[in-house]
Amino acid sequence: xxxxxxxxxxxxxxxxxxxxxxxxxxxxxxxxxxxxxxxxxxxxxxxxxxxxxxxxxxxxxxxxxxxxxxxxxxxxxxxxxxxxxxxxxxxxxxxxxxxxxxxxxxxxxxxxxxxxxxxxxxxxxxxxxxxxxxxxxxxxxxxxxxxxxxxxxxxxxxxxxxxxxxxxxxxxxxxxxxxxxxxxxxxxxxxxxxxxxxxxxxxxxxxxxxxxxxxxxxxxxxxxxxxxxxxxxxxxxxxxxxxxxxxxxxxxxxxxxxxxxxxxxxxxxxxxxxxxxxxxxxxxxxxxxxxxxxxxxxxxxxxxxxxxxxxxxxxxxxxxxxxxxxxxxxxxxxxxxxxxxxxxxxxxxxxxxxxxxxxxxxxxxxxxxxxxxxxxxxxxxxxxxxxxxxxxxxxxxx
Amino acid sequence: xxxxxxxxxxxxxxxxxxxxxxxxxxxxxxxxxxxxxxxxxxxxxxxxxxxxxxxxxxxxxxxxxxxxxxxxxxxxxxxxxxxxxxxxxxxxxxxxxxxxxxxxxxxxxxxxxxxxxxxxxxxxxxxxxxxxxxxxxxxxxxxxxxxxxxxxxxxx
Numbered sequence: 001x002x003x004x005x006x007x008x009x010x011x012x013x014x015x016x017x018x019x020x021x022x023x024x025x026x027x028x029x030x031x032x033x034x035x036x037x038x039x040x041x042x043x044x045x046x047x048x049x050x051x052x053x054x055x056x057x058x059x060x061x062x063x064x065x066x067x068x069x070x071x072x073x074x075x076x077x078x079x080x081x082x083x084x085x086x087x088x089x090x091x092x093x094x095x096x097x098x099x100x101x102x103x104x105x106x107x108x109x110x111x112x113x114x115x116x117x118x119x120x121x122x123x124x125x126x127x128x129x130x131x132x133x134x135x136x137x138x139x140x141x142x143x144x145x146x147x148x149x150x151x152x153x154x155x156x157x158x159x160x161x162x163x164x165x166x167x168x169x170x171x172x173x174x175x176x177x178x179x180x181x182x183x184x185x186x187x188x189x190x191x192x193x194x195x196x197x198x199x200x201x202x203x204x205x206x207x208x209x210x211x212x213x214x215x216x217x218x219x220x221x222x223x224x225x226x227x228x229x230x231x232x233x234x235x236x237x238x239x240x241x242x243x244x245x246x247x248x249x250x251x252x253x254x255x256x257x258x259x260x261x262x263x264x265x266x267x268x269x270x271x272x273x274x275x276x277x278x279x280x281x282x283x284x285x286x287x288x289x290x291x292x293x294x295x296x297x298x299x300x301x302x303x304x305x306x307x308x309x310x311x312x313x314x315x316x317x318x319x320x321x322x323x324x325x326x327x328x329x330x331x332x333x334x335x336x337x338x339x340x341x342x343x344x345x346x347x348x349x350x351x352x353x354x355x356x357x358x359x360x361x362x363x364x365x366x367x368x369x370x371x372x373x374x375x376x377x378x379x380x381x382x383x384x385x386x387x388x389x390x391x392x393x394x395x396x397x398x
Numbered sequence: 399x400x401x402x403x404x405x406x407x408x409x410x411x412x413x414x415x416x417x418x419x420x421x422x423x424x425x426x427x428x429x430x431x432x433x434x435x436x437x438x439x440x441x442x443x444x445x446x447x448x449x450x451x452x453x454x455x456x457x458x459x460x461x462x463x464x465x466x467x468x469x470x471x472x473x474x475x476x477x478x479x480x481x482x483x484x485x486x487x488x489x490x491x492x493x494x495x496x497x498x499x500x501x502x503x504x505x506x507x508x509x510x511x512x513x514x515x516x517x518x519x520x521x522x523x524x525x526x527x528x529x530x531x532x533x534x535x536x537x538x539x540x541x542x543x544x545x546x547x548x549x550x551x552x553x554x
Binding site for chain 1: 420421423424448449450451452454455456465467469471473475494495496497498499500506507519520521522523524525533534
């Protein structure tokens with residue numbers, strides 16, 4: 001019987017970009033016990049919301065996460081719309097759902113890249129992130145932003161889509177579908193990649209149900225749950241899509257589920273754009289005072305079920321806003337799934353639930369200094385470059 | 399089973415409580431604190447509703463209100479009133495292991511004690527947070543950060 005060694009990792013550590021502390025018990029290379037501790041970055045957003053009006057809350061909640069910002073605002077506005085008994089116009093619902101699916105696409109592509117990177121397959125990481133740019137450009141086209149789209153408002157959405165934009169987006173979905181088919185092939189057939197993820201990070205169906213796991217993590221363990229189908233919202237009742245599940249119960253299963261969800265999302269984006277109804281995008285007049293009462297709103301975020309609970313008290317400010325993000329539901333189960341694996345599997349096993357890190361909005365552009373030949377950019381040059389780029393490519397002048 | 403069938407069944411299973419349907423698939427049921435465990439088991443065994451979405455804790459000023467959101471084909475919100483003086487509830491963690499994190503969060507933010515919880519460590523608050531300060535209580539006095547950070551400018 002080898003000696004058990006206690007291995008603490010975190011709160012700052014090499015494999016996650018957000019603070020969480022893990023304590024592993026290891027015997028040789030094998031992990032025999034795992035515990036997790038959060039609480040290094042609690043921002044008190046629920047408390048802050050009690051002092052803001054509903055529209056201000058929207059901006060705060062948008063910033064819960066850099067990747068699923070639209071998920072949180074949609075869940076919130078749905079709850080407030082229920083309290084106000086607002087009927088959102090169809091075009092508004094379709095546009096909201098369009099951003100939902102585009103967000104899922106960019107999030108899943110981001111994850112696939114990260115997963116490939118965590119197992120040392122950086123070529124796939126580069127390829128996937130290059131194609132993720134297609135989605136980022138579309139989102140920027142629709143909302144004006146790459147992250148924190150700020151497109152939701154209580155009663156609808158804030159920006160309409162022009163006919164030219166609609167056609168442009170529709171045209172860029174097909175290349176993405178083609179490339180996704182290629183990634184699906186690599187992610188599920190490439191022998192060295194599959195060997196690295198198959199049988200690693202196991203989570204049985206029974207345990208996933210007991211631990212109340214959600215999203216692709218749960219679906220990869222055979223938990224057939226998807227809020228878009230089970231508790232439909234937005235335009236989902238009118239869309240055709242499949243809920244992807246897998247019985248693999250390991251990281252390989254989680255790759256399968258996400259890759260095929262990318263395909264489904266592409267198809268949904270196509271359906272939405274082809275059947276976009278005419279009409280208003282938002283309710284014209286929204287009461288600032290929300291009547292007393294409570295509402296629950298569930299939403300299928302890229303990482304799983306996201307829930308907002310809002311209680312109004314007849315004033316302009318909410319009495320209580322409760323947010324439960326999907327990572328909260330999955331982290332404990334993910335920590336448990338590491339037991340039995342090797343130390344080297346820790347990064348990919350934890351990353352396999354796609355824990356939510358904030359992503360910054362733009363990459364740094366390193367330009368060449370023409371005079372000295374060095375590759376560097378000053379802030380003023382970068383600003384100039386941005387302005388010129390927008391003037392040339394988007395015909396926007398500042 | 400349609401949503402209306404669930405409504406009928408819920409009314410039969412919870413005869414002493416009012417079953418309120420507010421949204422298309424959401425039912426609200428107020429129950430006594432001691433009936434909580436049985437209610438969760440009943441939903442699981444009789445209707446197959448077993449996914450604990452989350453537990454919402456609210457400070458209603460004269461009492462605490464806990465909403466256990468349990469979901470399956472429909473969403474059932476079990477609401478339990480908790481006494482302010484003795485904020486204790488039976489733990490769900492032994493029936494639904496997934497409840498453990500949410501109970502730890504409630505313990506941190508509202509000071510509600512899940513009796514019998516297997517592992518009541520801090521969940522969301524930092525290690526150096528003062529004991530006995532529960533930030534989501536309406537009467538909470540929150541510790542202010544130091545007026546002057548080392549090497550920084552004083553707050554206005």
